[in-house]
Amino acid sequence: MARQPRLTVPAFPHHVIQRGNDRQPIVRDDADRERLCTLWHEYAQNFKVALHAYVLMDNHFHLLATPETADGLPKMMQAVGRAYVRYFNLRHKRSGTLWEGRYRSNLIESERYLLACMIYIDLNPVRAGMVGQAADFKWSSHRHCIGQFSDKLVTPHALFWGLGNTPFAREAAYAELVAHGLVANQKEQLTAGALSGWALGSKAFVDDLRQYTPRRLEPSKAGRPSKKTLD
Numbered sequence: 001m002a003r004q005p006r007l008t009v010p011a012f013p014h015h016v017i018q019r020g021n022d023r024q025p026i027v028r029d030d031a032d033r034e035r036l037c038t039l040w041h042e043y044a045q046n047f048k049v050a051l052h053a054y055v056l057m058d059n060h061f062h063l064l065a066t067p068e069t070a071d072g073l074p075k076m077m078q079a080v081g082r083a084y085v086r087y088f089n090l091r092h093k094r095s096g097t098l099w100e101g102r103y104r105s106n107l108i109e110s111e112r113y114l115l116a117c118m119i120y121i122d123l124n125p126v127r128a129g130m131v132g133q134a135a136d137f138k139w140s141s142h143r144h145c146i147g148q149f150s151d152k153l154v155t156p157h158a159l160f161w162g163l164g165n166t167p168f169a170r171e172a173a174y175a176e177l178v179a180h181g182l183v184a185n186q187k188e189q190l191t192a193g194a195l196s197g198w199a200l201g202s203k204a205f206v207d208d209l210r211q212y213t214p215r216r217l218e219p220s221k222a223g224r225p226s227k228k229t230l231d
Contacts, residue, residue, distance in 0.1 A: 005215060006074065006102075006105060006197060007105075007106060007107055007197055007198075007199065007213065007215050007217070008067065008070060008071070008073050008074060008105070009070065009107060009209065009212045009213055010067050010068055010069050010070050010072070011066065011067075011068070012066065012107045012108075012110075012209075013052065013064060013065070013066045013107070013108050013110055013114055013117070013157065014063075014064070014065050014066070014067070014073055014105045014106065014107055014108070015062070015063075015064055015105060015106055015108055015117050015190060015193065015194045015200075016062065016063040016064075016065060016073070016077070016103055016104070016105040016194065017060065017061075017062055017103065017104045017105070017191075017194045017195065018060060018061055018077070018081075018099060018100075018103040018104070019059065019060040019099070019100040020059040020060060020098060020099065020100060021097050021098060021099060021100045022100070023059050023060075023100070024059060025058050025059050026058070026059055026060065026061070026088075026098060026099075027056065027058060028092065031091075032088065032091075033056055033139050035084065035087055036056060036061075036080075036084055037056065037139075037153060039079075039080045039083050039084055040054070040063075040080060040153060041152060041153050043075075043076045043079045043080050043083075044065070044076055044153070046076070046079070047067070047069070047071075047072040047073070047075045047076040047079070048067065048068035048069060048072050049065050049066070049067045049068070049072050049073055049076050050065060050066045050067075050068075050155035050157075051063060051064070051065050051141075051153050051154060051155055052064045052065065052066065052114070052118065052141075052154065052155060052156065052157045052160070053117070053118040053121045053122070053140075053141045053145070053154070054121065054140060054141050054153065054154075055121045055122065055124045055125065055137075055139065055140035055141070055142075056139040056140070057124060057125065057128065057130075057139075062120075062121045062124065062194075064114070064117050064118060064121060066157070073105070077103050081099060081103075084098075085097075085098045085099070104194050104195050104197065105194060105197065106193045106194050106196065106197050106198060106199060106200055107199045107200070107201075107209065108190075108193065108199075108200045108201060109199075109200065109201025109202060109205040110157070110159055111159070112201055112202065112205075113186075113189075113190065113200055113201065114157055114159050115159055115160070115174075115177060116182060116183075116186050116190065117190055118141075118145070118160070118174075119177055119178050119181065119182055120182060120186065120187055120190045121140065121141070122134040122140055122141070122142040122145075122178055123178065123181065123182070124140070125137040125140065134178055135148060135175075141153065141154045142178070145160065145171065145174050145175075146171045146172075146174060146175045146178075147167060147168070147171035160174065163177075196219070198217065198218050198219060199217045199218065206218055
């Protein structure tokens with residue numbers, strides 16, 4: 001069965017996951033991390049993609065991004081992927097693929113899942129046992145969102161701005177959300193959504209999306225299709 005085209009709709013947030021081939025490292029040191037972040041910044045600007053959150057782990061990364069155009073995110077990811085592999089292979093004297101196939105992504109309903117997705121992204125290093133708390137990890141958007149570091153990569157979403165009337169209030173409110181963590185099943189929903197490519201949100205959200213794309217937005221129901229009744 002042919003795979004469906006990736007679902008990309010402008011002005012909606014997308015959760016992106018890209019893994020290393022066979023779960024192997026995609027960065028070996030901070031020079032690699034700096035290079036990948038620089039490429040994200042460059043091509044996000046070139047293709048008009050707002051990056052709301054990110055985390056760069058050793059063998060994968062997550063992005064939360066809103067593109068202005070239908071092809072902005074795919075073009076950004078393609079340009080970053082190609083440029084980074086050329087750099088990585090040359091620097092480390094290797095050849096061949098680096099990524100585990102194409103990147104995975106899905107649309108998420110902002111009101112239900114955007115802040116949860118930011119928290120999910122920020123807590124990746126904590127879940128992996130790399131740090132004790134999200135603020136201890138350098139290679140994510142978390143320190144920017146809590147006011148510890150100014151990160152040119154990050155464009156805050158309107159829902160983040162809505163957390164408070166001042167930068168201090170927003171940063172404190174977001175830090176508290178991260179401290180509380182995710183509610184039951186949110187991690188699984190966010191992971192499954194990005195890996196499957198299905199839109200993540202309420203029925204009303206999914207129904208509204210149908211006006212923007214002919215692509216199927218959710219999995220088919222199990223079982224055979226029902227037979228039509230003859231008149």
